[in-house]
Amino acid sequence: MRISGTHYRTIWSTDSGAVRVIDQSRLPFELVTLDLETVADAAHAIRTMVVRGAPLIGATAAYGIALAARADPCDSHLAEAARTLQATRPTAVNLAWALRRMHNVLAELEPHRRADAAWHEAAAICDADVEQCRSIGRHGLDVMRALAAKAGARLNILTHCNAGWLACVDWGTALAPVYMAHDAGIPVHVWVDETRPRNQGAALTAFELGAHGVPHTVVADNLGGHLMQRGQVDMVIVGSDRTTAAGEVCNKVGTYLKALAAHDNGVPFYAALPLSTIDWSLEAGEAIPIEERSPQEVTHITGRSAAGRIETVRLVPESSPALNLAFDVTPARLVTGLITERGVCAASRAGLQRLYPDQPAAVE
């Protein structure tokens, strides 16, 4: 999508053979890119959330394997690289999906042919992600068009965290239909949950919506329920870091609370996700490993001071501990529908099987 009129993806390869990413830990205050030269660079970028968002984590991991293959394409080195990348973030299933896809391609090749093939495959994963997001956008646009007809003056959409183009390669999952609706002249307005503790909503979603000119308002995570009680939310749409074969949606912590409020107020609640986010091996959301991150993300926060400096300040008394679990699971019963690149389905095994009859459904 565009920033100040220039089209960007979140990740691309440079002529000099590096992998270049937007450093999302510096947004919204500084737009800078970072070059990844080694698999260690790629793992570090994922772990420190220079790149984040389930689809972009997968794309970065794929390029991480490509960087590894260029350094040394032997089996043991690639296996070690995959282990390093897999260990960065435990919840998003796209990471494992991308590593498996790279392995399937490279394992069949002679080592000397792997570097080029890996580079090609990583680029293909990125291009496919863009097309998947575009398809998600088109299917989500149909949903928004129907809701806008009912909503009247403007369509108020609440989103949590960042499932926009910054979370993917381009377009986004949850935000792809928002961009398309806006571009199609539907009067959309987005309530942006700030999404503590890392504030991906306040920093990234607000930034990318603003850069594209989509009307939006940032709110504390606490406000969404009250906005729904007041009738000021027509639809909730979020992304997903892992969705089980039964349609349970794992996403940024706090999503479950918004799904409860949506259900309590009769507001449609959608999750938008590509195939790579679906974990066919799991049925129950409780089985998904939930990442525990540093308590410092709760006790401290970073922003820009009046003097223009990027400063980190402490919010909590020195002696008070904090706990920082990054995701929660929204039960399928609270999800109105899943918006995927193949269409919209019920959040259920039957719904997903209808859209993906070609996928192995390991758990019955």
Place this chain on the structure above:
Amino acid sequence: MRISGTHYRTIWSTDSGAVRVIDQSRLPFELVTLDLETVADAAHAIRTMVVRGAPLIGATAAYGIALAARADPCDSHLAEAARTLQATRPTAVNLAWALRRMHNVLAELEPHRRADAAWHEAAAICDADVEQCRSIGRHGLDVMRALAAKAGARLNILTHCNAGWLACVDWGTALAPVYMAHDAGIPVHVWVDETRPRNQGAALTAFELGAHGVPHTVVADNLGGHLMQRGQVDMVIVGSDRTTAAGEVCNKVGTYLKALAAHDNGVPFYAALPLSTIDWSLEAGEAIPIEERSPQEVTHITGRSAAGRIETVRLVPESSPALNLAFDVTPARLVTGLITERGVCAASRAGLQRLYPDQPAAVE
């Protein structure tokens, strides 16, 4: 309660005739007091949240009338003072309650007798608040004792915002039973919602629990639902800024989301409040005016830098607007019980009438 071994109230009169308060806008980083000399000082302290919490707002307003009566005890000046104080915060009903109580006492007196009577009445309101909170604590302790017997190793209590002694004159409402349970040897542990945007949980609740030695962990507001899904919350207890005659609980924004999660996971959800918080004139929570505060409380945050400076930093892109509504309403159907100074009752008209048969129930 105690800070570093010294007993404090949140508000008291000094020998020199000022009203001294703890400046809560400086906590948890600095413990400083502020002297209020005029009704304008009192109004400013309430508006800027130097003092906050429904019971403490009421106590400060009462002292504001006392300061006004000392300056000029005539009817028109006192009426003007009451209007000024009433306009500071629209949601907490204790403010109107305290002003009405002061009016009822002073209107019957000759002007020259009003200053002393007002001072005496404000002090009586403070002392009565302490006793009410102590009673709330004892009734809440019974609830906690019963739940602790079921909970096993430790009793995990989640609270939102600050309804501790800093929100009252002493003891607190929601936290009074926590202190009593801790002091009685019940192994309590408190999940402290940070409570964006003003972080009263991270700043005030964590501070006062830590100062008293109560085990606690600060969490993002987003995490409570997931903690309940995991079975790590045995009870939710919050305060209230206004409770309708039908038991609808208006409290800090985000409370409703926790009540929904508690209901969804079978976790008992209690609100603790004194008589002065009940608005007998209202039935439906939707009729409660919800305060809209400055968007800057969402877009900026204040904390302590590594260098020890208190700094305010911006979190949101310059061009992104924000909305800051401070309260929401939890429907009575989600409330397990109300803990008041007279005992525990159902969150319903019948429940409240049983405890308060002597109160006018204006709406039938």
